[in-house]
Amino acid sequence: MPDTDVLLCASAALEEKGKAHTFDVLHFRQSATAFALRFEGQVVAYLNRCAHVPTEMDWQEGEFLDRDKRYIICSIHGAVYHPLDGRCVTGMCGRIGLTRLDVQERDGQVYWTPSRDTRPAFED
Ligand code: FES
Numbered sequence: 003m004p005d006t007d008v009l010l011c012a013s014a015a016l017e018e019k020g021k022a023h024t025f026d027v028l029h030f031r032q033s034a035t036a037f038a039l040r041f042e043g044q045v046v047a048y049l050n051r052c053a054h055v056p057t058e059m060d061w062q063e064g065e066f067l068d069r070d071k072r073y074i075i076c077s078i079h080g081a082v083y084h085p086l087d088g089r090c091v092t093g094m095c096g097r098i099g100l101t102r103l104d105v106q107e108r109d110g111q112v113y114w115t116p117s118r119d120t121r122p123a124f125e126d
Pocket residue numbers: 052053054055056057059076077078079080081093094095
């Protein structure tokens with residue numbers, strides 16, 4: 003199946019360390035959500051699934067960063083992840099970290115390139 007980039011949102015919609023853009027995906031054919039946010043100028047995206055317990059992490063929809071806006075924090079038990087690579091910094095997230103999705107910015111828009119494992123929800 004050829005990968006076609008999926009338009010997520012306008013670049014301007016992602017403010018530095020602001021609210022994330024959330025979107026629906028199929029991860030190994032199971033419904034899930036994912037999110038994209040801007041951190042230190044870069045747009046990064048991850049599956050919205052904690053490495054501790056496979057549950058969504060945002061404390062309000064689209065709110066993933068801690069109070070100081072330094073890390074992604076899971077609202078359930080407080081696992082802390084680095085925003086730029088999704089690795090576990092502290093807490094019960096172990097070595098796995100977050101599942102990263104491939105996103106790029108071009109022409110003022112943010113695009114996601116689906117992988118074999120994580121597909122657009124509308125393909126189902
Ligand atoms: S579910 Fe995220 S830290 Fe436990």
